[in-house]
Amino acid sequence: MRVLVLRAVILIAGLAAWEIGARMANPLLYVPPSAVVPALGRLLALESYPDLPSSLLLTLREIVVAYALAIAAGVGVGAVLGLNRFVGRAYGPIVAALYAVPAVVWYPSLMLFFGLDAASKIAFGFLLGFFPITLAVLAGIRQVNPHMIAVARAFGARPAVVFAKVMVPAMLFTLVGGLRTGLALSVIGVIVGEILGSKAGMGALINHAYGLFRTSDYVALVCVTLVLIVGSDAAASLIERRAQRWTE
Amino acid sequence: MRAGERVRVLALQAASVLALLAAWEGVARAGWVDPLFVPAPSAVAGAFGRIGRSALAGLGDTLAKTAIAYALSVVLGVSGGIALGSVRALREVLNPFVVALYGMPKILVLPWIVLLLGFGTAPAVLYGTIHGFFPIVVLVAGGVRDVDRTLLGVARAFGATTWQLYWKVVLPAIVPTVLAGMRLGIVFCLLGVLIVEMFAGVRGMGHVLNSLANGFQAPELFAATALVSISSIVIVLGLDALNERLSHWRS
Numbered sequence: 001m002r003v004l005v006l007r008a009v010i011l012i013a014g015l016a017a018w019e020i021g022a023r024m025a026n027p028l029l030y031v032p033p034s035a036v037v038p039a040l041g042r043l044l045a046l047e048s049y050p051d052l053p054s055s056l057l058l059t060l061r062e063i064v065v066a067y068a069l070a071i072a073a074g075v076g077v078g079a080v081l082g083l084n085r086f087v088g089r090a091y092g093p094i095v096a097a098l099y100a101v102p103a104v105v106w107y108p109s110l111m112l113f114f115g116l117d118a119a120s121k122i123a124f125g126f127l128l129g130f131f132p133i134t135l136a137v138l139a140g141i142r143q144v145n146p147h148m149i150a151v152a153r154a155f156g157a158r159p160a161v162v163f164a165k166v167m168v169p170a171m172l173f174t175l176v177g178g179l180r181t182g183l184a185l186s187v188i189g190v191i192v193g194e195i196l197g198s199k200a201g202m203g204a205l206i207n208h209a210y211g212l213f214r215t216s217d218y219v220a221l222v223c224v225t226l227v228l229i230v231g232s233d234a235a236a237s238l239i240e241r242r243a244q245r246w247t248e
Numbered sequence: 249m250r251a252g253e254r255v256r257v258l259a260l261q262a263a264s265v266l267a268l269l270a271a272w273e274g275v276a277r278a279g280w281v282d283p284l285f286v287p288a289p290s291a292v293a294g295a296f297g298r299i300g301r302s303a304l305a306g307l308g309d310t311l312a313k314t315a316i317a318y319a320l321s322v323v324l325g326v327s328g329g330i331a332l333g334s335v336r337a338l339r340e341v342l343n344p345f346v347v348a349l350y351g352m353p354k355i356l357v358l359p360w361i362v363l364l365l366g367f368g369t370a371p372a373v374l375y376g377t378i379h380g381f382f383p384i385v386v387l388v389a390g391g392v393r394d395v396d397r398t399l400l401g402v403a404r405a406f407g408a409t410t411w412q413l414y415w416k417v418v419l420p421a422i423v424p425t426v427l428a429g430m431r432l433g434i435v436f437c438l439l440g441v442l443i444v445e446m447f448a449g450v451r452g453m454g455h456v457l458n459s460l461a462n463g464f465q466a467p468e469l470f471a472a473t474a475l476v477s478i479s480s481i482v483i484v485l486g487l488d489a490l491n492e493r494l495s496h497w498r499s
Binding site for chain 2: 003006007010011029086089090091093094097098100101102103104105106107108109111112113187188191192195196206207210213215218219222225226229233
């Protein structure tokens, strides 16, 4: 209880300090909370940015496509690397080494190849989501008890059946964790791509507000984007918890 | 891994990379892909020479900023983590804020940071530090919290001062966590610096990559991308090797 009160006090004190400091220094640059609220109202009333719904929808669509591609490719590649020990030994380290590269270095090449439209954002969101999913599938397969596979095989299950009925349930926990990280990274990839260069979507609106020095609109747009990001993560954590209960 | 298998794995790795390069070269030569967007490996290799000096200067600039950001995030992250991990009240009150800031996509505050600090070194260092700081602080706080209570109790019973407690018991116990944090942090710091250079850079590798892409200089762009990727992999593998050696030395 005391902890909750202290947290609330810190939050309120922080907001108050921000408000006072911003007003004293430069309200345009530091955007006090009191300026954010009306800006948020104007944004949600579609006054400042009438194309907010279409931008949100575009960003959402890019995320969905990028994430779906990342799941398909990540599960496929992870399964191939995990199911064949030799292939895994050979290509696993290559995947891990590529994961050690800050992914943003690929973005200019993707932009050159796919252009400024949605495709380059989808490609970057896909790339970011692909690695954690692949590595989670790989780690998950390695932790499956080999005896269970041997028994299933002895009873004549085909490899696809073994994968779906024995391995997926056994590694569900790791898999779902990887899928959640993958979603978070796909979302970030799409938004980073939009902010680094785009013509439409939430990132483009943010860049527009920032470029015109409409700082309170910028903060309002950031708030809306945050809701999108936090919402997607909350949905993912709900699914994760359900999967957790199912495995227990 | 047996020696025979290791040789076979290495052979397969080398053969796959060579086959990929050869196929790519063949596809590019046959004109199946537009060389404007996907240049042949031979063209990329040639581009290394052309961009050599400017790319190396950019890389040096980026790595210098990353080094500063990394030093800051390790020092701040480890000390913050020790404070959060050892003071229970502090941890309970501040934890949700740290988690929220850690989870928040930092890209959203990037325009604001650039607005405040302008173009150049300062925003890159700050943004890189923010990226590296949070994973380190969270890991180290967890590591300190999980230090064996009996060790602390025994040390206290033998009359250790608080200073000795931290220096002789806590610090050695969290070395693996700190190393794991440092391993994670370096990639994040480099990522942060590169993003700022791409968004609002006038120098550095991110700026080089961006201007090559805007100029449709695909061979040079691919060469520069390869250069950053290889240096990043070398740094991470170096840290891994150091980690391994230290863990040998510890046990």
